[in-house]
Amino acid sequence: MAKATVTSLTEKERALVAETRPARLRELDEDELVELHTRVRRARNKFVQLHRRETGAQVIKASARGLVNAGPRRSASKAEIFEDALARVSTSLAKAARQSAAILRDERLAAARGTAAGDREPATAVRDDDPAIPAPRSRRRQPIERKLVASARSIGARQQATRDAR
Numbered sequence: 320m321a322k323a324t325v326t327s328l329t330e331k332e333r334a335l336v337a338e339t340r341p342a343r344l345r346e347l348d349e350d351e352l353v354e355l356h357t358r359v360r361r362a363r364n365k366f367v368q369l370h371r372r373e374t375g376a377q378v379i380k381a382s383a384r385g386l387v388n389a390g391p392r393r394s395a396s397k398a399e400i401f402e403d404a405l406a407r408v409s410t411s412l413a414k415a416a417r418q419s420a421a422i423l424r425d426e427r428l429a430a431a432r433g434t435a436a437g438d439r440e441p442a443t444a445v446r447d448d449d450p451a452i453p454a455p456r457s458r459r460r461q462p463i464e465r466k467l468v469a470s471a472r473s474i475g476a477r478q479q480a481t482r483d484a485r
Contacts, residue, residue: 324396332397335362339404344411349419352412359408363401370394 328336337343338355347355373394460468 324400327393327397328400332362335359336400336404339407341407341411344407347411347415349412349415352408352415356405356408356412359401359405363398363405366394366398366401370398 325333335358339359344352
């Protein structure tokens with residue numbers, strides 16, 4: 320972030336960007352991250368739309384898109400700031416979602432086995448010699464998938480035969 324850009328933010332916008340600092344994001348749970356993600360996305364969308372409207376108005380005045388080279392910098396730089404903030408929040412939210420999904424999966428598997436959730440190791444550390452865990456089934460291809468694969472192979476073979484004949 321350029322210093323000139325940070326000074327163009329209002330106090331509310333600065334506070335919103337400050338909430339997206341990594342140390343602050345680590346303190347938030349998944350629901351709080353979803354709420355913060357929504358607020359940051361709305362702010363980003365606001366400045367992106369504002370920038371597009373401003374540049375669109377300049378196109379009409381100049382009667383040419385190429386003459387609108389120096390667009391409004393303030394709205395564009397604010398949009399960039401909030402885009403970076405949104406990326407940070409999205410990454411943290413994805414990490415929190417993966418963790419909660421792993422916890423729920425472990426609880427569900429433990430319930431299916433009839434054991435307590437804390438008695439088992441996490442799903443990432445599953446042992447191969449455990450008879451309670453069935454081997455994964457191979458997925459059978461649907462007829463349409465088999466036809467598509469055969470069609471692709473025959474097209475490739477015809478093209479190769481054409482090249483070889485030259």
